[in-house]
Amino acid sequence: MGFTGAVFSPTDGWTTCDLGHRHWGRAGAAGLLLHRAGEDGPELLLQHRAEWSHHGGTWGTPGGALHLDEGPSEGALREVREELGLTADDVVLGECSVDDHGGWAYTTVLATPARPIDPAGLRLDGESTAVGWIPLTGLDRVPLHPGLAASLPRLLPLL
Numbered sequence: 627m628g629f630t631g632a633v634f635s636p637t638d639g640w641t642t643c644d645l646g647h648r649h650w651g652r653a654g655a656a657g658l659l660l661h662r663a664g665e666d667g668p669e670l671l672l673q674h675r676a677e678w679s680h681h682g683g684t685w686g687t688p689g690g691a692l693h694l695d696e697g698p699s700e701g702a703l704r705e706v707r708e709e710l711g712l713t714a715d716d717v718v719l720g721e722c723s724v725d726d727h728g729g730w731a732y733t734t735v736l737a738t739p740a741r742p743i744d745p746a747g748l749r750l751d752g753e754s755t756a757v758g759w760i761p762l763t764g765l766d767r768v769p770l771h772p773g774l775a776a777s778l779p780r781l782l783p784l785l
């Protein structure tokens with residue numbers, strides 16, 4: 627999302643995909659799905675999106691619109707740095723999963739922590755109001771971002 631950084635990118639803006647949705651990010655978008663092994667199975671690092679944001683109030687992965695000439699991994703790392711203060715040294719990148727709508731695509735970059743990540747120590751930037759490790763077994767108890775919810779069947783086998 628384009629409101630927090632000092633840099634305005636020419637790829638910021640709404641676009642309509644071939645499926646007829648409106649999406650933020652003319653060059654597509656990317657997010658980082660951090661996952662770890664928890665006591666009861668995999669856990670996902672999700673953030674609670676601020677009410678004013680698109681799909682505000684839902685839980686999703688940190689991410690946003692790609693800049694011009696920016697690859698999905700690069701963009702996902704930039705977003706997670708802006709939104710949570712995590713750097714490339716904090717994570718180990720894994721597979722990418724592309725949700726291609728035609729004319730617009732969202733790339734989820736999977737990653738695992740390179741060090742223990744305590745959500746209480748993360749610096750939120752205002753696009754989110756909370757962040758936490760959510761166990762897969764508890765995903766049905768929080769409102770999920772519709773894009774993440776739709777992608778889960780594709781993402782879960784990659785964890």
Ligand SMILES: [Zn+2]
Binds near residue numbers: 643
């Ligand atoms: Zn779409």
